[in-house]
Amino acid sequence: MELFSNLALGFATAASPENLLFCLIGVLLGTLIGVLPGIGATATIAMLLPITFQLEPVSSLIMLAGIYYGAQYGGSTTAILINMPGESSSAVTAIDGYQMARKGRAGAALSIAALGSFFAGTVSTFLVALFAIPLTAIALKFGAAEYFSLMIVGLVSSVALAHGSVVKALAMVALGLLLGLVGTDIYTGTPRFTLGIREYADGLNFVAVAVGVFGIAEILRNLEGEKTRSVLVHKVSGLWPTREDFRRMAAPVLRGTAIGSALGILPGGGAILAAFASYTVEKRVSDKPEEFGHGAIAGVAGPESANNAGAQTSFIPLLTLGIPANPVMALMVGAMIIQGIVPGPNVASEQPALFWGIIASMWIGNLMLVVLNLPLIGLWVKLLTIPYYVLFPIIMAFCSIGVYSVNSNVYDLYAVAFFGFAGYLLVKLRCEPAPLLLGFVLGPLLEENLRRAMILSRGDPTTFITRPISATLLLIALAVLVVVFLPSVRAKREEVFQEED
Amino acid sequence: MKSLAFDSTNAICGAVFVILGGFFTYQSLTLDLGTALRMGPGYFPLLLALILVVLGLVVLVQSTRVAGEPLGPIALRGMAFILPAPVFFGLTVRGLGFVPALFFTALIAAFASSRMKPTMALMLAAAITLFSVVVFSYALGLPFQRFGPWVRF
Amino acid sequence: MRRLHLTRRHALAAGLSLAAALALGSPAHADGFPDRQITMVVPFAAGGSTDVVARIVAQKMSDDLGQQVIVQNVAGAGGNLGADNVARAEPDGYTILMGTVATHALNPLILKSTPYDAEKDFAPISLLVVVPNVLIVNPELPVKTVAELVALLKAEPGKYSYASSGNGTPLHLSGELFKSMAGVEMEHIPYKGSGPALNDVIGNQVPIMFDNLPSSSGHIKTGTLRGLAVTTKERAPSFPEMPTVGESVPGYETYTWNALFAPAGTPPEVVARLNVAAGKALADPAVAERMTEFSATVVGSTPEELAAHVKAEIAKWTPVVRDAKIQLD
Incomplete structure (x- = not known):
């Protein structure tokens, strides 16, 4: 069978001592930069690009891919330990993961994240191997109308992210969408909401906003009651998940893997939605939805698996079409070009060792990550017992470096301070940052695709319901809306009836 | 029957949403709105801003129905030292260079906690700077000047 | 002058250890330039074609100059942010710009206000490639x-x-x-x-x-x-x-180009040194091969030729922009 010979070629390529070494270097470096708050894979890969000039093409791409998923992995660690997500996907992990850490269960949260990611990585690697080409054909059917409808599904789902007031969650989504629109309008070139600051012409930096509203707000919150406490967590119970934990993570991991694999294929926003979508699904199917937001295991296991599966399958458009789904993938394209490989549909047929070698290395890299990280969990958890007056200056220093390293834009640092303040204000007002961040990520995509769809249909709004995929997605959004609102309506009515009694 | 109660947190929250919505509405109106069929840069944000105002009003109205918890303590000292830290880094990283800018950034942030002693703060800032220079500047090779024009002789 | 001969293992070490910084200080040149690392600002995001050209050229220029030429991405406002940064940098040759047809011909015509003057605020170094x-x-x-x-x-x-x-x-x-x-x-x-x-x-x-x-x-x-x-x-x-x-459409011609610029006021001998380094980088067979695979044509030029090129490009695009009525804020 062709698949097996291809995979055999891939593993033979990826398992050469040299390539194993570069894979290891990649995942190590990725984990390191992922764990340091603020600094991301984009900056690191950019720095390493010229070095890859000297390497074999396969080795360099294996190393860069390793940095990418290693960073995703390390990013979850920071999200769980100090509520500091470095990527949009780990923002979801922070919601329940950080709560678990506060309850002394950081070790369990980290191992669940690691094991869930590994499982998802394994499955989605094989999906990439099996279906890369047919899946690409499906992804190409997504035009502006379909993306718009997909974003609507994402936004509707985001309401489920909130565990407080639905109205406030909606307001946070709206605010996030507006913040996402800051910058130059791509259709007319008009700057919007930039207050005349040219440095914001390309919009607010995601890392700056995320670090501000999640991380810095949390630091400030911890400084409130410092008369009584000096460390984040006093008691750290059991480093490893219990048998009960394993039982409760199995189904969420499976569902998260499926969601992540499916959405990861869509370039431009698919992988971002995966973690959010998984969280929503878990909260819906859970028999204890009230646990979400207070350290639910499913709220870590599902999104983490989805996030990792999405990270793997987002290589599909890159490998089959040469089209980057995100900035990191754009750098991989750059790396290929430096190596004299012109990315495009011919890579699989002209460079089979490269194509299948990268796919095989993803699985090997994931295995390395689990083996490396499980023993490290004890060390990470120890971090929580560092007095926070020592921890916070360290975090602030790394955040400053990390945010500045993204674009060398000092205004991004001012944005960190501003969103730190705003995030703290929102915490004090009992608003949750996760819907805001989702809105922030989706805002520009939503508007861009809405307007593009309208121009392409020459102003005919029925384009959203006459295109079958778009119509299906809108129906799903409607269904989610009904499912989300029904229980709260029912609860309200019960409340009313009780009051009448 | 509930007595007349007032949730001050939600009242402030609603007001904040209304003010922010108002700001974005005002800004959107200065942009070209276009039509629903051919939207201008102001169309979509105006829609969102108005939704935000409406949601803010809903929160405001709801706040008069139920009593809520008070705001609780506010980390004034934390804000006074944590928030300026990245701003200071931004203002000085080009002029002073990476090493001094980072040292002072860490030093400023260190004073956010009332438990921090000055000598401890200096040592901590020096340790952070040393670690960061080794990791970020040398090992990862981030393109920062270690010492900027303000301190070069 | 000592050259940096990168083997595969050394190259890796350069990124991962202290080797990059400890590498070499070249004392060979009369004016002492360069005696520290040079920053090449790319005004677009990493991974794009301008970035790739910059990284390939910067690598080779480092070999010739004996100092690291590091690439810094300052993306934003269609390239204007990065270009403006360099226009306002110290004119000492340690901050140079990977300019393009966008930063040096189109943006000044399209935008109502550009923070820099494409001709007066820069000292041209060398045209590199045409795409x-x-x-x-x-x-x-x-x-x-x-x-x-x-x-x-x-x-x-x-x-x-x-x-x-x-x-x-x-x-x-x-x-x-x-x-x-x-x-x-x-x-x-x-x-x-x-x-x-x-x-x-x-x-x-x-x-x-x-x-x-x-x-x-x-x-x-x-x-x-x-x-x-x-x-x-x-x-x-x-x-x-x-x-x-x-x-089919007689007279139609457009292309994208990349060129190096220093801030105006950079000493001519420093510009000349950078021009030599850029020229050597472009003459390297490995670079030429990469560029050809990449469908870019290696051009190279003197600083004067680049200045004339910028002038010609602005003259060429002015009527196009005016006729198409493209005007951005």
Whole structure:
């Protein structure tokens, strides 16, 4: 069978001592930069690009891919330990993961994240191997109308992210969408909401906003009651998940893997939605939805698996079409070009060792990550017992470096301070940052695709319901809306009836 | 029957949403709105801003129905030292260079906690700077000047 | 002068350890330039074609200068942020710009206000490469030549759209120039960069696009996209079969170029030293080979030639921008 010979070629390529070494270097470096708050894979890969000039093409791409998923992995660690997500996907992990850490269960949260990611990585690697080409054909059917409808599904789902007031969650989504629109309008070139600051012409930096509203707000919150406490967590119970934990993570991991694999294929926003979508699904199917937001295991296991599966399958458009789904993938394209490989549909047929070698290395890299990280969990958890007056200056220093390293834009640092303040204000007002961040990520995509769809249909709004995929997605959004609102309506009515009694 | 109660947190929250919505509405109106069929840069944000105002009003109205918890303590000292830290880094990283800018950034942030002693703060800032220079500047090779024009002789 | 001969192992070490910084200090030059690392500002995001050119050239320039030339991406405002940063940097040759047709010809014409003057605020160093653009269509569009495309667009005016990498980019202007010179109507659909636009053309969401030849050459070779013509005056060496747009629309010519600039006031001997380093980098056979695979043509120039080139480009694009009425804030 062709698949097996291809995979055999891939593993033979990826398992050469040299390539194993570069894979290891990649995942190590990725984990390191992922764990340091603020600094991301984009900056690191950019720095390493010229070095890859000297390497074999396969080795360099294996190393860069390793940095990418290693960073995703390390990013979850920071999200769980100090509520500091470095990527949009780990923002979801922070919601329940950080709560678990506060309850002394950081070790369990980290191992669940690691094991869930590994499982998802394994499955989605094989999906990439099996279906890369047919899946690409499906992804190409997504035009502006379909993306718009997909974003609507994402936004509707985001309401489920909130565990407080639905109205406030909606307001946070709206605010996030507006913040996402800051910058130059791509259709007319008009700057919007930039207050005349040219440095914001390309919009607010995601890392700056995320670090501000999640991380810095949390630091400030911890400084409130410092008369009584000096460390984040006093008691750290059991480093490893219990048998009960394993039982409760199995189904969420499976569902998260499926969601992540499916959405990861869509370039431009698919992988971002995966973690959010998984969280929503878990909260819906859970028999204890009230646990979400207070350290639910499913709220870590599902999104983490989805996030990792999405990270793997987002290589599909890159490998089959040469089209980057995100900035990191754009750098991989750059790396290929430096190596004299012109990315495009011919890579699989002209460079089979490269194509299948990268796919095989993803699985090997994931295995390395689990083996490396499980023993490290004890060390990470120890971090929580560092007095926070020592921890916070360290975090602030790394955040400053990390945010500045993204674009060398000092205004991004001012944005960190501003969103730190705003995030703290929102915490004090009992608003949750996760819907805001989702809105922030989706805002520009939503508007861009809405307007593009309208121009392409020459102003005919029925384009959203006459295109079958778009119509299906809108129906799903409607269904989610009904499912989300029904229980709260029912609860309200019960409340009313009780009051009448 | 509930007595007349007032949730001050939600009242402030609603007001904040209304003010922010108002700001974005005002800004959107200065942009070209276009039509629903051919939207201008102001169309979509105006829609969102108005939704935000409406949601803010809903929160405001709801706040008069139920009593809520008070705001609780506010980390004034934390804000006074944590928030300026990245701003200071931004203002000085080009002029002073990476090493001094980072040292002072860490030093400023260190004073956010009332438990921090000055000598401890200096040592901590020096340790952070040393670690960061080794990791970020040398090992990862981030393109920062270690010492900027303000301190070069 | 000691040269940095990078072996594979050393190259890796350079990135991962202290080797990069400890590498070399070259005392060889009379004026002592350079005695520390040089920052090459790329005014676009990492991974794009300008970034790739910069990183390949910077690597080789480091070898010649004996000091690291590091690439720093200062993306934003269509390249203006990075260009402005360099315009205002110390004129000592330690901060240089990877300029493009966007930063030094188009932006000053398109934008109501540009923070810098493309001619007065920079000391030209060297033109590096010229990159052709290409007119591509989805294979389902029933046209095989530029003439057939023009006929189709004239038969059904306003029905078809074309994609570009963004408003006011060289590719957008290539499209607008085509519309005005061929006398056809197409709706412009801007994207955030070439990648997503290409994706929609392959998926036939939008049938027509102007792209950089490097980013779509793989698709043209495999037939997922149909390349109708390149936009340069001469045919591209990597696609000798493909005609030029000018063969059907006489006088049509656009292309993207990359060149190095220092801030105005940089001492001429420093500029000359950088020019030599850039020239040596371009002459390196490995670099030339990469650039050719990448469909870019290595050009190189003296500082004076680059100054004349910038002047000529501005003169060429002024009427185009005026006629297409492209004006951004």
